[in-house]
Amino acid sequence: RKEVEQDPGPFNVPEGATVAFNCTYSNSASQSFFWYRQDCRKEPKLLMSVYSSGNEDGRFTAQLNRASQYISLLIRDSKLSDSATYLCVVNVTSDSGGYNKLIFGAGTRLAVHP
Amino acid sequence: EPEVTQTPSHQVTQMGQEVILRCVPISNHLYFYWYRQILGQKVEFLVSFYNNEISEKSEIFDDQFSVERPDGSNFTLKIRSTKLEDSAMYFCASSEGVSQPQHFGDGTRLSIL
Helix, strand or coil: CCCEEECCCCEEEECCCCEEEEEEECCCCEEEEEEEEECCCCCCEEEEEECCCCEEECCEEEEEECCCCEEEEEECCCCHHHCEEEEEEEEEECCCCCCEEEEECCCEEEEEEC | CCCCEEECCEEEECCCCCEEEEEECCCCCCEEEEEEECCCCCCEEEEEEECCEEEEECCCCCCCEEEECCCCCCEEEEECCCCHHHCEEEEEEEECCCCCCCEECCCEEEEEC
16 A cells, blocks of 8 residues: 555646645654645645644645544635646654654646636 | 755666765764665665664665765665666655654665666
8 A cells, every 4th residue: 555645646737726635644653744746747745734733824724534534625716827737745763753754645636728 | 944955866777886875864863773665675674783883774775775874964874786686666755663654765766777
């Protein structure tokens, strides 16, 4: 089983649409969670952290369900500039807190068209 | 906004040669990382570094790889004898703490001929 699993897409949506991305993770030692976006041949850029209580940042809403090891991202009123690959990322930390590493999903591609 | 900077942006090297990729993490960050992304594949963890030593490394990070923080600002990744399969984008990242978001540099594209 992949450590972080995402639907690869692509999701092709018109401007203004609402789109939802889902992600599951397998490592129960995962302690913090993020969504990053990556434009073609660019670096991953932090979009938002994800909390169990759910969190919102403008048009973006993220949710975490630790019991089912599931993470989601909702984008409302999508814009052309939202076109990118969205990476689900979990931060695995050692019990002692001595080290951590990010485990990336393969990403879900979003294409927003006029 | 402070950012992670990486040099060079593109490095072309003959197989078997040594390369050094350079990074300047965000100044108040304490944790440093290297990741790589082979074209068309996902981002993969290589190594984490804290308090002047490696704290975790992946299977990819074998004896050919090393990291160093030679001074108070630079963080380097060295590949001693490059192979064709080392061709990838290499990203440096840094964070304030173990659970804090990691911020990425814009990467070095390494091409091995």
